[in-house]
Amino acid sequence: MALAVKICGLSTRETLEVALDAGADMVGFVFFEASPRHVTLGTARELGGLVKGRAIKVVLTVDADDATLENCIDAVQPGLLQLHGSESVARVRDIKQKFGLPVMKVLSVATAADLAGLPGYAAVADRILFDARAPKDATRPGGLGVPFDWHLLENIKLTIPFMVGGGLNAGNIAEAIRVTRAGGVDVSSGVESAPGVKDPEMIRTFIRAAREAAGATASSKIASSV
Template sequence: MSLLVKICGLSTRETLQTALDAGADMVGFVFFPPSPRHLSLELGRDLGRQVKQRALKVALTVDADDATLDNIMDALSPDMFQLHGKESVARLRDIKQKFGRPVMKAVPVATATDLAVLPGYAAVADRILFDARAPKNATRPGGLGEPFDWHLLENLDLKLPYMVSGGLDAGNVAEALRVTRAGGVDVSSGVESAPGVKDPEMIKAFIRAARATQDASQELSVR
């Protein structure tokens, strides 16, 4: 199966175009006001049109209510919702039924006990995203640039597709994939020159580094 590469928190036409041209499989748009990557609905609509089905559009929300999700549906028409808050299993099921879109549930990880929620979410979600658990005083749950202990996922038995995020960059994505055996990676702050400011060269370097690990593994499997 091909590795999925997601560039999240895109907020300009230039950096979105860079991600698309570099071969990103998923492009993420943040609708959460405390985040430096938050988009207005108007900008989300504009960027969504630019994608033109070249990648999957992912709308990141945090404990959003139905009215917010409805507005995002109207503006972006996302291919998937990424739920990054404390949404319950019942809430995931409700969102899928009401909005008819797949959902990717972010699971914050700091210790092995954080994985106890997986059976419940896995019964409803279409994909799991493992992210570093934010500090208690953080104003947002992700995009903080810190990795978690990837070895916590080494013996993971999860039938659902999953991705890893949290502190990834071009320099460590290969190791993250080697340890976790994830089917996808998600980067945001790791391709930024400042919070919320994506760097085109860093985007290209990250995608190249991620693809290189896939090429290497495919070469080994052929031998």
């Protein structure tokens, strides 16, 4: 299966078009006011209308209530909901049932203990995103540009797809894919020149590096099985 590349936190027409033209599989829109990547419903509606089926639109929320989710969904018409807060297993299940959309639950990881809840979430979500756990004093749960120990995922066994994020950039993406064997990667701050400011060339470079790394990993799998 081909690697899924997600560019998250897009907020301008220019950078969205760059991500789409460069071949991003998913484009994410952040609805969390504490984030420098937060977009208004009006901006999200405009940007979402530009995608036109070229990528999966992802709505990212943090412990959002039903009314907020409904407004975000109405604006973007997403193909995937990304739940980036402390949503419980029951809450994830309820959101999926209520809105009838695929759900990706984010698990923040710093140590092996953070994976204890994985079986429960994997039973109700459609996809898992492993992200770096934010420091205790952080004002937001992601987009902080710090990777976690990818070796924690080496022996992960899941029946649903999973992605890896947190501190990824063009320089370390190959190692992240090699270690985790993830089916997808998520980047936000790693393609920015400043917090919330996406850099077109960094987007292109990241997607190119991710594709090359995925190709190299696939080739090594084939070689090892011969």
